[in-house]
Amino acid sequence: MLIDSHCHLDFYTDDLEQIIANAETAGVTRLLAIGIGDGPSTMHRALDIAAAHPNIYASAGIHPQEAHQATPENLAKLSALVEREKCIAVGEIGLDYYHVENPDIPTQQAAFIAQMKIAVAARKPILIHCRTSELATPVAKERYGTANAEQDLLALIAEHWAPHGIPGVMHCFSGDLDHAKRSLDLGFYLSFAGNLTYPKAQGIRDAAAFAPADRILVETDAPFLAPVPLRGQRNEPAFVAHTASFLAELRGISAEALAELTTANFRTLFPSVT
Template sequence: MLIDSHCHLDFPDLQAEIDDVVARARQAGIGRMITISTRIRQFEKIRALIERYDDVFGSIGTHCLHAHEEDDIPLDTILELAAHPKVVAIGEAGLDYHYDYAPRDVQARGFRKHIAAARLTGLPLVIHARQADKDIGDILEEEMEKGAFSAVLHCYSSGPELARRGLALGFYVSFSGILTFKSAEEIRDIARFVPHDRLLVETDAPYLAPMPFRGKRNEPAFVANTARILAETIGLNESEVARQTSENAFRLFTKMPRPDGIKAAA
């Protein structure tokens, strides 16, 4: 079994044939999918999916690219929506200096609000980081001093220093189809130093399809391709990577139950 720890099943690219997308994921051995919120005001789309499919879980949060659109949403609203039994994470939230759609101070304020939500709920924070490594690391370290919280650096494409800072805080690192790109040797080097018990795999579907599907629409079934390259990269076989990354996902997303008949590793 594999777990797609980050996808966007509510996005139009996948919604048009969502039943088939979920069916193909199941056929590929994907036992759990976590569909990630990008706008709190569109949570009903997430709710519909997680209540429709037993193996789909969700998060609640505002993507930093939309931070200015939902800056007025209070922390209490996040906490209320996070109480849904199938919401297993907070976010995604963080900093994105590549597009700069939202003012950087607004992004930072939203990031800290989501960290507070993760701390108060005990749910892990899903972190988006793009071209903002130092500021991301500084905020995470400052906030950790206020009280512990768990998190994952999702779709890892930053430099080695942010990975090390995140790992030092006890966080997980998730790799997407980027890991399979020929140009991504630095990302593969980072995967090699991440402890095996902190590794996750994801698609970030409908984006970033792994080889040999690069340039096409991504979907959860393709996480198997990323897991295969991760196995080659870190010197494990595919079944070991599937077992390890699934165990890691259940350890991080503590609210997400295991499928019937799947027990924790001894």
């Protein structure tokens, strides 16, 4: 039994039921559907899917790419969505200095802080999106200068989140060993996606091998980041089994043990999940 801890089910507009069936056939028995939609106006869609499927749970949040839409009205909508029964997390939220067209740094940081406050009020974990600045496009590096999304993110978490003692998830963990240690010290779980299997991802693999057994999760980030040997295809929750198998081999345990471990971790993090 596996749990896909991060997938964008509302992106499957034509074959959602088949995608869910494929996951069940592959032994992926629970899914966390991420509720960012195409922006705040549609961030409810994941919760609508979860309401119709007993094995699916959801989050809600405003992605940093839409941080300029974190208006009082949209933040109030988020607060209401977070109170729904099957909403178990706030996210994905965070910082992204990767694309030149993303909102400016103060706008992103203000939206992030506002959403952390909503999660604190609801006592629900946050799901973190962070694209490390060294991966940014050249024009984005020119725009954002020496600012480092990873460093800024961890500093804001330390100030506005960690004092409240609520856990969270570093979604699609893509940092290095130092980033992993700092995230773990702040109470976060590390969730590994298909990019763990990519040849150039040695830093991610180092973090995955180092992370404590009780702080790791697996995800797809579907429909993005299909793992090897399916890289280049449209990803789907059923494919989390490939990432899990790769992570198990990396950590020197069986695939069955890794599945049991990550499922237990997910349920510790989200105790309302049956």
